[in-house]
Amino acid sequence: MKLYQMADPVRYSRMTTEEKRATFLLEGMFRPGMIEFAYVDLDRTVIGSAVPTTAPLKLETEPELRAEYFLERRELGVLNVGGAGSVVVDGTTYELGKLSCAYVGRGSKDVSFASADAENPAVFYLLSYPAHKEYPTAMVKFEDLEGLKLGAIETCNKRTIYKAIYRDGLKSCQLVMGFTLLDPGSNWNTMPPHTHMRRSEVYFYFDIDPAHRVLHLMGPPQETSHLVVADREVVVSPGWSIHAGVGTKNYTFCWGMGGENQAYDDMDVASIAELK
Ligand SMILES: O=C(O)C(=O)C[C@H](O)C(=O)CO
Numbered sequence: 081m082k083l084y085q086m087a088d089p090v091r092y093s094r095m096t097t098e099e100k101r102a103t104f105l106l107e108g109m110f111r112p113g114m115i116e117f118a119y120v121d122l123d124r125t126v127i128g129s130a131v132p133t134t135a136p137l138k139l140e141t142e143p144e145l146r147a148e149y150f151l152e153r154r155e156l157g158v159l160n161v162g163g164a165g166s167v168v169v170d171g172t173t174y175e176l177g178k179l180s181c182a183y184v185g186r187g188s189k190d191v192s193f194a195s196a197d198a199e200n201p202a203v204f205y206l207l208s209y210p211a212h213k214e215y216p217t218a219m220v221k222f223e224d225l226e227g228l229k230l231g232a233i234e235t236c237n238k239r240t241i242y243k244a245i246y247r248d249g250l251k252s253c254q255l256v257m258g259f260t261l262l263d264p265g266s267n268w269n270t271m272p273p274h275t276h277m278r279r280s281e282v283y284f285y286f287d288i289d290p291a292h293r294v295l296h297l298m299g300p301p302q303e304t305s306h307l308v309v310a311d312r313e314v315v316v317s318p319g320w321s322i323h324a325g326v327g328t329k330n331y332t333f334c335w336g337m338g339g340e341n342q343a344y345d346d347m348d349v350a351s352i353a354e355l356k
């Protein structure tokens with residue numbers, strides 16, 4: 081499992097583009113037929129992908145976790161961004177269509193991922209944090225999620241936020257997870273931007289045309305810079321960093337957070353005019 085060590089704002093302000101990409105951007109995951117993980121020291125975040133094709137993929141423990149099984153001390157969020165698939169947790173099957181989400185609680189031992197059709201495989205995005213207690217494993221279908229509408233056509237940021245794992249949805253210890261769909265013609269996410277020192281955040285961008293990119297804005301509001309992000313790439317955003325983006329074409333993304341305070345609106349908003 082690859083280890084990422086996060087930079088602080090002092091190191092950030094001296095980093096080259098290459099150094100920023102190596103530190104904050106996860107590339108090359110989501111390989112067909114593989115389950116793979118990266119460990120981020122910040123908030124002990126584990127980010128993963130599972131793309132099962134002809135055979136199911138099993139969630140095995142990783143040596144760096146020093147755990148008998150992956151979820152011995154952790155919880156896991158799962159979002160399917162591909163074809164129909166399923167997650168089997170200790171003998172119970174959860175069928176996950178595109179944009180359906182599952183929460184797998186601490187103590188779950190036997191977890192595997194499968195696709196209904198190897199030609200159109202499920203693509204599972206995985207996000208895990210340490211957990212202090214067990215919450216029940218559960219799932220929510222996209223059609224059962226209530227959307228929160230934000231933004232406007234005039235500001236090119238009309239979008240709907242879908243919260244799946246949060247205080248009033250699938251319960252968890254610290255993980256908060258959902259995704260944002262932009263209306264056609266709107267391509268700014270999370271603008272005006274915000275920071276939240278109590279939680280770090282992970283953005284997973286998907287459904288990006290291979291010829292197009294998202295420019296992800298990061299850094300303290302007074303010192304922003306961007307990362308150019310391609311389809312199925314992931315950005316880690318420390319609490320001191322804004323996290324916002326604009327696409328050269330339509331795209332979507334999953335946001336997930338770990339840390340303290342699960343209140344979604346615990347955000348320090350930066351006004352657009354104060355950005356540098
Ligand atoms: O478009 C948005 O706004 C978002 O998706 C914001 C994220 O959900 C977020 O940053 C939560 O802290």
Ligand SMILES: [Zn+2]
Pocket residue numbers: 274275276281323347
């Ligand atoms: Zn945020």
